[in-house]
């Protein structure tokens with residue numbers, strides 16, 4: 001339709017102004033997209049959690065461990081399919097800045113509970129058979145150029161001393177949302193050593209991972225597990241893996257909120273810029289709109305022309321911004337993999353980008369459109385002369 | 386070169402299929418002044434009846450009265466020139482007749498419709514159907530090609546895309562711009578732009594044509610061209626034209642002259658003495 005032609009050509013009529021506005025929108029959308037990606041990377045662990053896994057820990061605090069004998073009791077609870085356990089090790093590789101999560105786990109049960117960690121059968125067997133064996137995620141191994149058979153030394157923070165491990169396996173994620181920066185070794189290796197140096201801390205698990213038969217019985221099963229340890233020396237707190245991971249995020253809440261605010265402010269600022277552009281262009285085109293009204297076109301067509309022109313600008317800018325987000329996120333991910341193991345531009349971010357473009361166009365065109373519609377034709381025409 | 390053009394209502398009926406086969410020669414390179422008398426319309430029954438029109442503008446709390454008790458008729462097929470000093474209210478009166486402004490009181494009938502009683506939406510539809518506009522500064526849409534500008538008013542009709550294009554091309558041929566169809570206004574001279582504007586004004590086959598100083602921004606040669614074209618529209622196609630002008634040379638082309646002075650109609654209807 002001719003109106004579409006007019007609004008497209010109007011949008012690019014003043015090339016310098018349009019380009020600068022589009023550039024501004026693209027940069028704002030890029031910044032917005034990256035900040036949204038930072039936020040979603042905070043939630044990556046939560047997103048990746050399974051609905052049929054529970055985490056049981058000490059009811060008092062995560063820093064207190066539970067007796068390993070609980071594993072057998074949990075296994076007896078109705079609805080429980082698999083029980084695994086582990087401890088946060090907190091070891092440092094060479095330097096503190098080389099942070100990555102490292103745990104000791106029960107190798108037999110752990111990998112069956114986490115099918116998203118894909119480990120070659122031979123490597124899994126080698127890991128099981130080597131008391132000092134360890135498994136690392138692919139990204140982690142790549143980062144430090146570890147190969148199977150390499151000896152890796154971690155300096156203990158909770159458990160003092162230098163700990164040597166032999167890399168027996170490198171796992172990869174089933175999909176892109178799986179964290180490939182973790183490091184696992186055998187719980188029994190840690191336990192034997194602790195038994196020798198500090199027997200009171202031996203035979204303890206920091207947490208139990210519990211697989212349930214079906215996601216819909218997860219909540220009931222959690223209640224039954226905690227009931228089983230009611231009034232015991234160490235009472236338990238069992239929650240879904242998702243709730244457990246969200247608990248960790250509570251600490252980062254202030255930062256996440258701040259980032260959310262900043263990302264909104266960026267959109268508000270660029271909205272003002274687009275509104276300014278639209279105010280200028282519609283002022284210049286008041287004569288055109290008056291002619292259209294003279295010819296019999298109505299408020300609907302005028303509004304459409306102005307909103308459409310704004311939308312062409314914001315959508316173009318937003319599209320360029322989205323395209324730029326990918327390479328930018330790639331660089332970010334490489335630089336910040338330590339802090340954000342999962343740094344992926346999500347589909348939601350793209351939807352938000354598009355929604356932002358529509359909102360910008362809407363708010364930028366309300367006032368100019370209202371004005372253009374209301375100006376009396378005779379007055380609008382006089383302005384041409 | 387001779388260009389042919391459908392007459393009168395044929396434009397509108399073309400959409401529904403009942404075609405009047407009659408067409409006339411309108412514009413030629415060597416003007417077709419030979420047998421004009423045959424085609425001349427008889428200016429008799431009034432097509433515009435203006436009765437007791439008052440109009441004032443409001444500037445803040447100040448009321449600026451502009452038109453006082455204007456009453457006169459315009460006959461169908463008349464070519465009327467409205468003259469008067471600057472600020473006398475010519476544009477204001479023209480705008481009222483064309484339905485782009487509203488009077489304080491009084492009535493204006495055009496083709497039997499009292500346009501002072503129409504709502505804004507009805508008025509817009511009426512304008513689209515009944516009025517062709519020609520302005521001093523052409524007022525073409527700069528981002529549209531000549532042919533697209535002429536097509537613009539046809540978008541409010543039931544014509545198909547193809548028919549719209551055909552009609553626009555015909556109207557442009559008629560003003561001698563068949564070869565400039567795809568040019569943008571910025572690529573044309575003032576005279577050419579005004580010819581495009583004329584094509585846009587006549588493409589819907591309106592009841593009346595209104596022109597506000599159509600030659601005000603043109604050199605003499607272009608002005609003469611535009612005036613000849615308007616004269617032919619009136620004489621050969623029977624178009625009713627109401628033209629505001631300062632220029633006596635332009636007024637000389639009209640059959641009827643009327644003078645406005647400080648908002649009052651200054652004379653009785655008179656044959657053009659010029």
Ligand SMILES: Nc1ncnc2c1ncn2[C@@H]1O[C@H](COP(=O)(O)OP(=O)(O)OP(=O)(O)O)[C@@H](O)[C@H]1O
Pocket residue numbers: 379442443444449451469470471472473474475476477478
């Ligand atoms: N929107 C408006 N608000 C206030 N006064 C107005 C407005 N439009 C026109 N006027 C006044 O009304 C009077 C008549 O204006 P109009 O434009 O009809 O004159 P005109 O005869 O067409 O003049 P010109 O030959 O200069 O075009 C002028 O005094 C003008 O200042």
Ligand SMILES: [Mg+2]
Pocket residue numbers: 475476477597
């Ligand atoms: Mg005027």
